[in-house]
Amino acid sequence: MHSPEELTQRFREVGLKVTPQRQAVFRVLYQNHTHPSAETVYEQVAEQMPTISLRTVYQTLNDLTDMGEILHLDLGTGSARFDSNVEHAHHHLVCEGCGLVRDVEADLDSLKFNETLPSGFLVSETEILVRGQCEHCLAQDQNRRSQDQHSKAGA
Amino acid sequence: MHSPEELTQRFREVGLKVTPQRQAVFRVLYQNHTHPSAETVYEQVAEQMPTISLRTVYQTLNDLTDMGEILHLDLGTGSARFDSNVEHAHHHLVCEGCGLVRDVEADLDSLKFNETLPSGFLVSETEILVRGQCEHCLAQDQNRRSQDQHSKAGA
DNA sequence: GGTCTAATCTGCAAGCATTGTTGATTGCCA
DNA sequence: TGGCAATCAACAATGCTTGCAGATTAGACC
The missing domain is CATH 1.10.10.10 (Winged helix-like DNA-binding domain superfamily/Winged helix DNA-binding domain)
Incomplete structure (x- = not known):
């Protein structure tokens, strides 16, 4: 912008x-x-x-x-997200835990579709979405699991 | 399924x-x-x-x-879409006009990220979304445009 | 600076997709 | 076949986003 x-x-x-x-x-x-x-x-x-x-x-x-x-x-996080970086084409990494979004660059030209795309279809945009867990949410999950272990041992 | x-x-x-x-x-x-x-x-x-x-x-x-x-x-079409094909990994083509969805296969291994993904992030899924206009919606758009031409000429 | 008018503001109601609730119903195991 | 937990239908409530209406204001013109 x-x-x-x-x-x-x-x-x-x-x-x-x-x-x-x-x-x-x-x-x-x-x-x-x-x-x-x-x-x-x-x-x-x-x-x-x-x-x-x-x-x-x-x-x-x-x-x-x-x-x-x-x-x-629309990254599937419930509400729309707004990206002020329109200058450089990029894609997104989304944490399914906390909704954190990070930019990633990818070389779309390297992407091979196994069959050609349907001939009649006019592509306007190809979007790559990487979903997963961020560092922070991973750590939180691990904490929760070890807590569960402890309370199970204690009970 | x-x-x-x-x-x-x-x-x-x-x-x-x-x-x-x-x-x-x-x-x-x-x-x-x-x-x-x-x-x-x-x-x-x-x-x-x-x-x-x-x-x-x-x-x-x-x-x-x-x-x-x-x-x-979640393909950004307003409501969630349900896909009964879980056997073969694939990606999706979405018509922004009518919401039509088609499967496409792509070779994810061929995809190169220009920088490596953040080290702490655990990827669960990489999704490719191709947006555009399907054959049918393209034709409809063309019809509408030529109609506009005619009515302009007629007026 | 003052006037004017259309654009914009706020607050609220409504829309859409989806989920929570609840009392009535029904699958299914003994 | 009886009985109970799972499921059903209907309705209310949620979260995100947009529509609406009356009050306010930016900015062009004097």
Whole structure:
């Protein structure tokens, strides 16, 4: 995405007004590269601007998505995630435990489909999703298991 | 997934009861390879058994998913899709127009990640999603465009 | 700076997919 | 065949997202 200042320009060019609420959303997204949900963006904006509504955050995220400034991702984590990195093509790693998302780069050209794709189908995007458990959630699982061991031994 | 008869066995083995409702869901899934949504499964079962509830269909789909008989897919189409083909690893092609899903096989081993994946992360699944427009939706789009041309010319 | 108007804001209600609850029903083992 | 736990249907509730309506405000024009 562009910087908050550049976004201000772009919004005016397209005929959209630049409100303090929108600028606050710009700033949060520009600094947050963790693929936040709308709710998370809302919480972070609300720290600076407690009166903002979740509805406005959704609206601004949609505007930015329509303008191609951010990406709207559905990674199966329940809520949509927003990705401010549209400059460099990349894919995603998703922790099924905590919903953490990380970017990964992959060489799509190296990917071989065993059969050719159906001829009539016009591909717009090929997406790679790596699911699993992050370091933190793995450790937590191990702790829980050893706890269970102890309580079983104690009982 | 196993055949309806084999599923009857498996359900009893696990201590789940085999009701007519469940058998009807088994049959629909066994024959339908279009990756139906819960709603679609419900509609098809309801043709034979109009009193079944959507809740029961969801419950049975969840049971089958837990047993590994079917796959629960989130392809960003709004509702979850259920895939009865768990025997052969494959990936999916999704039409962004009508939600049609097709299986595609891809050689995951050929896929190169430019940086290695984070060391602490335990990968459970790597999923490839090809989005685009199917033949049918492409044709429809073209029709619509030429219609627009005509009405513009006529006006 | 002041005025004006359309765009935007907030708060709330509604929509959709899915799950929780509950009392009635039924599979299935003895 | 009886009995009980599992399951059913109907309905309420959830979580995420969007629609709506009246109050507010950005920004063009004077």
